[in-house]
Amino acid sequence: MSPFRSHMDIALAEAEAAALRGEVPVGAVLVDPAGQIVARAGNRTRELADPTAHAEILVIRSACAALGSERLPGHDLYVTLEPCPMCASAISQARIARVYYGASDPKSGGVAHGPRVFSHPQSHHIPEVYDGIGEGEAERLLKDFFLARRR
Numbered sequence: 001m002s003p004f005r006s007h008m009d010i011a012l013a014e015a016e017a018a019a020l021r022g023e024v025p026v027g028a029v030l031v032d033p034a035g036q037i038v039a040r041a042g043n044r045t046r047e048l049a050d051p052t053a054h055a056e057i058l059v060i061r062s063a064c065a066a067l068g069s070e071r072l073p074g075h076d077l078y079v080t081l082e083p084c085p086m087c088a089s090a091i092s093q094a095r096i097a098r099v100y101y102g103a104s105d106p107k108s109g110g111v112a113h114g115p116r117v118f119s120h121p122q123s124h125h126i127p128e129v130y131d132g133i134g135e136g137e138a139e140r141l142l143k144d145f146f147l148a149r150r151r
């Protein structure tokens, strides 16, 4: 299995765990320049009563705390859904090298949609972005979650 797929599989497992907690099923994994996973998380906005507790923010906070640095150069972020504008901005602030995401998010995404944070002239750091990795599974998790909530 390619590292891209196996890291995304862990992000998908975090998304599934988030769904079981009643959170929007989004998961993220942060990988250091040596290829080691340094943080993994799913959304915890409800549990923490914190609108900023998106999976991406949680892994960035955790990795920065462990490293004692506000920047994560050379790190790769895997996330099951296109990052929102808040997370895209945090990814840029953290100087993350590469972002791999699964499903696209026309409604709330901030990378390929909406403000397109990384293409904005105010973005001082632009990561490499790879989309559509594990897309089908990520979409299925989100669809099932929102269907179940509507019932």
Ligand SMILES: [Zn+2]
Pocket: 054, 056, 083, 084, 085, 086, 087, 088
């Ligand atoms: Zn976000």
